[in-house]
Amino acid sequence: ATPTALLVGTGRGAQLGIIIKGPEVLESTRRVDTVVLDKTGTVTAGRMSLVAVHTASGVDEESVLRLAGALEHASEHPIAKAIAVGAAERVGELPSVEDFQNLEGLGVQGVVDGHAVIVGRERLLAEWGVHLDGSLASSLAEAKQTAEQQGRTAVLVAWDGEARAVLVVADTVKPTSAEAIRQLRALGLTPVLLTGDNEAAARAVAAEVGIDEVIAEVMPADKVDVVARLQAEGKVVAMVGDGVNDAAALAKADLGLAMGTGTDAAIEASDLTLVRGDLLAAVDAIRLSRRTLATIK
Numbered sequence: 001a002t003p004t005a006l007l008v009g010t011g012r013g014a015q016l017g018i019i020i021k022g023p024e025v026l027e028s029t030r031r032v033d034t035v036v037l038d039k040t041g042t043v044t045a046g047r048m049s050l051v052a053v054h055t056a057s058g059v060d061e062e063s064v065l066r067l068a069g070a071l072e073h074a075s076e077h078p079i080a081k082a083i084a085v086g087a088a089e090r091v092g093e094l095p096s097v098e099d100f101q102n103l104e105g106l107g108v109q110g111v112v113d114g115h116a117v118i119v120g121r122e123r124l125l126a127e128w129g130v131h132l133d134g135s136l137a138s139s140l141a142e143a144k145q146t147a148e149q150q151g152r153t154a155v156l157v158a159w160d161g162e163a164r165a166v167l168v169v170a171d172t173v174k175p176t177s178a179e180a181i182r183q184l185r186a187l188g189l190t191p192v193l194l195t196g197d198n199e200a201a202a203r204a205v206a207a208e209v210g211i212d213e214v215i216a217e218v219m220p221a222d223k224v225d226v227v228a229r230l231q232a233e234g235k236v237v238a239m240v241g242d243g244v245n246d247a248a249a250l251a252k253a254d255l256g257l258a259m260g261t262g263t264d265a266a267i268e269a270s271d272l273t274l275v276r277g278d279l280l281a282a283v284d285a286i287r288l289s290r291r292t293l294a295t296i297k
């Protein structure tokens with residue numbers, strides 16, 4: 001490939017809202033056959049909101065919102081922001097937190113109003129010996145399951161050794177995601193949805209945008225291994241992501257594409273940045289590179 005033609009390609013990329021790190025990037029794009037997509041913030045808008053609170057019997061909603069809201073106020077996670085904002089809207093000022101701990105990919109814990117509080121996924125509660133089968137929590141398992149089947153994220157709240165509530169957080173699929181995935185398929189690429197979220201929620205989102213292959217409940221540090229495993233199977237992998245937890249996978253992929261609306265860590269680790277955070281730009285990038293390289297040959 002002649003450098004001049006590739007540079008013309010990168011100039012066209014800029015017009016399409018794609019920032020390309022170097023002209024050589026377009027070369028690796030051509031052979032890509034698999035596109036791994038992060039769910040939250042990539043396929044979905046990542047602007048979550050608190051849509052429901054289910055409490056165990058005898059537990060009042062205000063306490064749940066005060067304790068969970070206070071803890072999540074200290075976290076930067078999109079789920080945490082939704083819970084903190086939703087709680088503050090409903091109960092006003094939130095109490096302060098002691099011994100706060102953010103457990104990446106799992107949730108948060110700390111002491112609020114004298115209670116040892118945990119907010120996060122089932123796996124985190126289980127680490128503390130808290131299970132959803134307790135008599136107080138029997139209705140919670142069902143609320144969680146129903147929410148997840150609707151593609152929502154169910155976050156558990158426990159304090160003093162008992163599960164007390166399920167908070168349901170909803171996100172929306174970006175308006176262009178389904179069309180972008182249809183076009184990726186038309187180019188002969190296989191889309192794969194990758195997420196730390198639970199399997200049922202991931203499958204619901206995948207179905208909404210037309211993805212068959214789902215890899216869910218992946219810990220942040222393990223996303224890179226998923227990319228490596230696909231590469232070991234002989235796939236040439238593009239990865240699209242936005243989060244700090246996507247950075248290693250973006251760097252490992254044959255082509256890393258970051259959402260311009262995402263974190264600096266993701267952008268720095270990537271070969272391309274999709275300025276508007278729109279998946280259709282990922283399709284443009286792949287088309288552009290194919291066209292650019294066809295002109296050169």
Ligand code: ADP
Nearest residue numbers: 040075077080105106107119120121195196197
């Ligand atoms: P994703 O891959 O969708 O970006 P993460 O790896 O950041 O998600 O988180 C995986 C899961 O861990 C979330 O779906 C949620 O259930 C739980 N989780 C992570 N952080 C928090 C938090 N601050 N509060 C509650 N739950 C959390």
Ligand code: MG
Nearest residue numbers: 038040041243
């Ligand atoms: Mg994300």
